[in-house]
Amino acid sequence: MRMAQHRGMLLACLLALAPLAANAPAESRSDSRWPAAIVADPGQAERRQILVSHGITPLPETLIPFLRDGFPAPAPGQNPNLPSEPARKIDVVNAAIQELGLTGASAGVPVLLEIAQRKGPAGVSSILRRDVEDLPIESADQQVALGRRLLSLNAVVALGLIGDPSAEPVILDLMRTETGTAFITRGAEALSLMGLTSGIPPLVALASNPDSTDSVAAFSSIYAIAGRNYGYTANTPLARRRELIAELRAWAETPEASLAPQRADVIRRLNNPPQPVVVDPTSLRGILRASMDLGKLTSEDYDRRYEARRVLQETGKERFDELREIAQNPYEELDIRSTAMRWLAVSDPRKARSIIRALKKDENPAIAESARVIDQDLPEYIKQEKNKGS
Secondary structure (H helix, E strand, O other), X not given: OHHHHHHHHHHHHHHHHOOOOOOOOOOXXXXXXXXXXXXXXXXXXXXXXXXXXXXXXXXXXXXXXXXXXXXXXXXXXOOOOOOOOOOOOHHHHHHHHHHHHHOOOHHXXXXXXXXXXXXXXXXXXXXXXXXXXXXXXXXXXXXXHHHHHHHHHHHHHHHHHHOOHHHHHHHHHHHHXXXXXXXXXXXXXXXXXXXXXXOHHHHHHHHOOOOOOHHHHHXXXXXXXXXXXXXXXXXXXXXXXXXXXXXXHHHHOOHHHHOOOOHHHHHHHHHOOOOOOOOOOOOHHHHHHHXXXXXXXXXXXXXXXXXXXXXXXXXXXXXXXXXXXXXXXXXXXXXXXXXHHHHHHHHOHHHHHHHHHHHOOOOXXXXXXXXXXXXXXXXXXHHHHHHHHO
């Protein structure tokens, strides 16, 4: 449990920096003693409070020595203990990395490159060790390695914000050697903020496996970098994914793919993710999507869902053929297909049985799993239908 909690804290550090900017206005008071953010920075006050409470002023001339050497020694007569919050001091390191990136501190590039390559510096190493010194050695080593990896990724994001193209070789090397999606997607985005397209080929390679969830993140980064919204989401079926991948790979061979990305455009798109295709709310597809459980709903969403379910309950049997067509369509969005399958079974379970069982062999794992679950529920639906008729 202890290790799981610590891992969660480290992931929180990563997520704090992962978005390159936010939609809120940047904080920039003219009387501030410290640099203004170069992009929107709603977390600035909280981040700087963390730094100041640990004796670190949000200035490159203080942040860089902190990362290199660790916490400053207390002055004579001062309390030698650090503040109790945050409990894990990797948060303070992360705040310093964020500050250098979000204020565009070019002087921070050398130390950020060291962090990105996990070559130190000594200050970061000492803080990571301090955080895990109460753990058994093997566990401590694992947590330090995880912390270095997360800080490495955060440094890549910060280097992208600063925009110094000298970081290109290091970022490309990390994209080649590190495992996981984030180093490729964030690395390509960071390079694009430097006006470079060298991150696009590895991003296209990541996008090219239709069976992988990584491809969704890769297409999202393609949009941020190039402004091309392929409509590729977690609900895109495999048949359509293969077509979109072919389109992306063809585009990557065109001269347009070699045009230098415009920094301001990339930041704008990172702040405004691609919008999904709007489904006609009056169509059966729109009614099916409105009927879904989508987590926390507004009162308007709840009313829409209630009405959609009422309509499907009352008209599902007479629209059986339409529901079947949607459920069996290999190009239909997966969430709409799964919902159509469920209402197909609810509306006429006996008639739906053979259709649902055939879909257990569908090439889309989500559809095959939905069919398996619905097939288990069919006897109950048949029982309910029998009770209605009696």
